[in-house]
């Protein structure tokens with residue numbers, strides 16, 4: 552394939568991805584009922600339903616503006632072939648090929664992050680603020696950005712260095728070795744998530760003794776689940792939205808509850824949420840997801856190895872010779888439709904797992920407090936209760952509220968009869 556054809560393909564892929572997402576967003580927005588639907592009565596009030604529609608509208612419009620901006624920027628950068636000259640300019644700062652490689656990606660990252668900053672600011676301090684979710688202060692926002700930047704520099708820089716050296720030593724066979732590195736890193740991040748990464752952003756404190764703690768530990772004992780710690784996270788310092796998750800492997804499992812979750816739910820509801828999360832472990836979803844991630848990464852790295860030395864890809868992006876860094880950028884664009892397709896499959900898989908975890912919670916605990924918790928969470932987070940099925944396919948890792956409730960109600964009835 553010639554450089555011109557590659558360039559054309561890049562541009563077509565960028566525009567197609569943009570149009571696909573805009574169309575799905577529009578369909579989803581047009582799908583919103585004017586009145587509160589019958590089956591939502593008692594879950595959403597007229598008022599909260601109106602609010603959730605307004606939130607969806609604001610978010611969709613914002614998404615459209617920010618993705619239009621990125622598309623326009625990408626089209627300018629690619630059609631003018633600006634990445635090649637940027638690579639050359641960065642090269643005037645160092646004689647070391649490794650530093651040249653690192654500086655190029657550092658520059659691309661910093662430029663795109665700076666251009667994105669106004670959008671992130673607007674999302675937090677205008678949209679989330681307007682809808683009553685934001686608790687982040689400008690100081691915290693800046694601190695978060697700096698910590699994230701530092702983490703990206705350290706972890707990203709380390710991975711990029713390893714990648715560069717492996718390509719130098721093993722050539723196209725680099726992918727095997729780099730895959731092993733990624734596997735170790737994925738396991739490490741999973742293992743260290745609540746002890747190292749999360750505390751960089753949030754404060755975790757052990758749940759104080761009381762009815763909630765006793766109920767959680769009683770449940771864990773009953774289903775023979777090795778729960779070592781119950782932690783509370785100060786999620787309220789950023790947002791009023793609530794969540795809960797598990798972390799850790801083997802005998803060292805921890806549950807992390809957002810303080811915002813504890814504030815708004817009864818003990819029974821919280822144990823039901825925990826029972827759902829336990830279901831993900833018991834049904835081996837956590838391991839399966841990790842395995843899928845590992846296989847997917849291996850396949851991606853193999854495909855990358857096929858593209859690594861394609862001279863025309865470098866030319867298409869404005870290089871005057873083969874440049875490893877430019878081929879990585881080219882590959883990222885070529886891989887995006889594959890990743891979009893995989894996303895649809897993985898979301899379907901994830902939605903199936905959510906039903907399984909709900910069923911586990913209903914069988915080992917009770918369905919009704921989980922139903923109550925899901926209703927409350929959905930209304931409080933102004934989640935869209937009436938998404939279009941196509942939008943669900945592309946974006947929903949969890950089944951829409953009404954589908955989850957009706958599956959749980961069936962289980963509830965089965966248990967009662």
Ligand SMILES: [Zn+2]
Pocket residue numbers: 827828831905908
């Ligand atoms: Zn779940």
